[in-house]
Amino acid sequence: MKRADWIPVGLTAAIAIAALAFMGNPSTWLTLSIAGLAMGLLIFLMASGLTLVFGLMDVMNFAHGVFIAVGAYVGASVMKYLAAPAAADSLLENLGALLCAALAAALAAALLGWFFERVIIRPVYGQHLKQILITTGGLIVAEQLIVVLWGPDLVPMQRPTTLRGAFLVGDMAIEKFRLVAVAVGLVVFVAMMLLLNRTKIGLLIRAGVENKEMVEAMGYRIRRLFVAVFVAGSALAGLGGALWGLYQESLTVHIGAQMMVLIFIVIIIGGLGSVGGCFVGALLVGLVTNYVGYLAPKVALGTNILLMVLILLWRPQGLYPVSKS
Amino acid sequence: MAEPLLALAGVHTHIGQYHILQGVDFAVPRGELTMLLGRNGAGKTTALRTILGLWRASAGSIRLDGAEIANEDTPTIAGRSVAYVPESMGIFAGLTVRENLVLAARAGPPAAERLETIFRFFPPMKKFWDLAAGNLSGGQKQMLSISRAIVEPRKLILIDEPTKGLAPAIIQNLIEAFAELKRTDTTILMVEQNFHAARSLGDSVAVMDAGRIVHAGRMAELAADDALQTKLLGLSLEAHQ
Numbered sequence: 016m017k018r019a020d021w022i023p024v025g026l027t028a029a030i031a032i033a034a035l036a037f038m039g040n041p042s043t044w045l046t047l048s049i050a051g052l053a054m055g056l057l058i059f060l061m062a063s064g065l066t067l068v069f070g071l072m073d074v075m076n077f078a079h080g081v082f083i084a085v086g087a088y089v090g091a092s093v094m095k096y097l098a099a100p101a102a103a104d105s106l107l108e109n110l111g112a113l114l115c116a117a118l119a120a121a122l123a124a125a126l127l128g129w130f131f132e133r134v135i136i137r138p139v140y141g142q143h144l145k146q147i148l149i150t151t152g153g154l155i156v157a158e159q160l161i162v163v164l165w166g167p168d169l170v171p172m173q174r175p176t177t178l179r180g181a182f183l184v185g186d187m188a189i190e191k192f193r194l195v196a197v198a199v200g201l202v203v204f205v206a207m208m209l210l211l212n213r214t215k216i217g218l219l220i221r222a223g224v225e226n227k228e229m230v231e232a233m234g235y236r237i238r239r240l241f242v243a244v245f246v247a248g249s250a251l252a253g254l255g256g257a258l259w260g261l262y263q264e265s266l267t268v269h270i271g272a273q274m275m276v277l278i279f280i281v282i283i284i285g286g287l288g289s290v291g292g293c294f295v296g297a298l299l300v301g302l303v304t305n306y307v308g309y310l311a312p313k314v315a316l317g318t319n320i321l322l323m324v325l326i327l328l329w330r331p332q333g334l335y336p337v338s339k340s
Numbered sequence: 341m342a343e344p345l346l347a348l349a350g351v352h353t354h355i356g357q358y359h360i361l362q363g364v365d366f367a368v369p370r371g372e373l374t375m376l377l378g379r380n381g382a383g384k385t386t387a388l389r390t391i392l393g394l395w396r397a398s399a400g401s402i403r404l405d406g407a408e409i410a411n412e413d414t415p416t417i418a419g420r421s422v423a424y425v426p427e428s429m430g431i432f433a434g435l436t437v438r439e440n441l442v443l444a445a446r447a448g449p450p451a452a453e454r455l456e457t458i459f460r461f462f463p464p465m466k467k468f469w470d471l472a473a474g475n476l477s478g479g480q481k482q483m484l485s486i487s488r489a490i491v492e493p494r495k496l497i498l499i500d501e502p503t504k505g506l507a508p509a510i511i512q513n514l515i516e517a518f519a520e521l522k523r524t525d526t527t528i529l530m531v532e533q534n535f536h537a538a539r540s541l542g543d544s545v546a547v548m549d550a551g552r553i554v555h556a557g558r559m560a561e562l563a564a565d566d567a568l569q570t571k572l573l574g575l576s577l578e579a580h581q
Binding site: 225233 | 394413414415418419424426430432433434435442443444446474
């Protein structure tokens with residue numbers, strides 16, 4: 016068995032412990048930690064597909080933010096349509112409305128992802144400069160289409176009734192929706208790890224990230240696998256977008272594009288093509304953003320860039336580099 | 341004479357602006373191990389990659405078991421029961437030995453008797469079954485690469501320089517494994533620079549130079565003719581023992 020590298024996980028825990036020492040207040044620290052975990056896991060949802068797409072086919076998809084935005088807007092529309100169950104004082108009805116919104120967001124983003132792969136990405140395989148230009152163009156066009164469909168104004172996105180507010184444990188406040196975000200993020204992460212490690216499709220994805228030519232030489236069609244991963248990654252981005260919209264409680268058309276900076280930081284920190292690295296990188300970014308935002312708000316803006324620089328100085332290929340051949 | 345399993349006729353391959361294969365003609369008889377020899381840069385690896393469709397032939401015919409495959413893509417050709425052991429070994433370093441073999445077995449989980457054969461040829465595969473392949477030594481990686489090719493019965497196995505960079509003891513181990521594999525009537529086309537291995541294993545031989553076949557025949561005849569070896573390869577086989 017390959018020996019697991021626990022150093023990046025230990026680093027994340029060490030940062031959390033160091034933050035506690037600086038704050039000195041366990042209730043504030045716990046509130047910020049849960050906020051950081053929730054933010055990190057939502058970023059993981061949005062970023063995990065992109066890291067696999069890059070790892071499998073070296074495709075630089077700058078339009079990934081569109082899937083997030085479309086997921087958020089479709090989710091908001093479904094929540095508005097299901098206003099009655101979402102406003103009911105019943106956890107079951109609220110979760111039902113949330114589930115419908117999340118599924119619709121994932122489905123819409125998956126369909127858009129499938130269209131993007133066929134029409135925009137496929138003609139520019141292996142041409143990085145063209146990929147950057149055409150996917151950036153696709154992002155702009157798709158954002159304008161969102162404006163046409165939903166309007167240019169800020170769209171409110173209310174959380175279901177029972178998921179608003181916070182649990183109070185002593186003098187600690189834990190936002191309910193953040194716990195939902197943490198739970199969804201963890202479930203998706205575990206499901207992805209099971210898929211990648213326990214199924215033949217997962218083995219093919221991992222093998223394809225390392226050496227796609229050899230996968231083809233074994234008789235498998237890597238292009239079909241890539242389309243499936245692209246569509247699944249888009250669906251996850253859409254799901255993440257819907258949850259991120261609920262997390263922020265409002266949407267603008269740039270919600271996806273704004274997240275792309277954090278997403279690129281996370282997949283670079285994690286190691287391009289590594290789902291485990293993406294997970295740890297997202298947690299690091301989420302926690303550090305929240306801790307620094309509280310401890311030193313004036314430097315919060317550049318914290319994630321600094322974090323990326325420090326990690327790349329330590330591990331130039333990211334936390335969990337994928338061996339390529 | 342029986343139809344060969346693989347036959348190339350007038351095959352040309354261009355890589356960018358370079359014209360590498362310049363009309364290659366040779367045949368690989370069924371159930372034999374054919375050695376493809378030649379100096380560095382002669383086009384041996386390009387020939388293997390062209391057969392598998394990793395590089396497209398720009399002209400000529402490649403027939404496998406009677407079917408024209410020159411215009412087929414790599415997965416289709418591999419799906420015709422062709423396995424490939426590249427010079428770089430092509431193992432998936434992040435996957436375990438077991439996972440590498442599971443992927444190579446296209447028809448389903450590897451059969452127990454096949455695994456037993458692999459473990460008999462290459463005992464480290466059993467010992468390091470659940471170890472990530474990236475942690476294996478160079479020789480063990482080569483064993484894994486060959487194990488993947490034989491994890492299922494194949495019509496044709498293409499092997500590119502399996503002994504390159506390996507210690508003499510491991511080379512001898514590989515030669516013995518290939519000798520046993522030959523007894524199963526598997527057809528093999530092997531590129532090899534180690535002339536001792538080539539002579540020990542080859543039934544037939546094709547020699548390339550400057551993108552063309554300059555000699556084809558029985559390995560025993562080439563091994564017995566020092567003058568021909570010197571002319572074709574620049575060196576006598578005896579000098580490499």
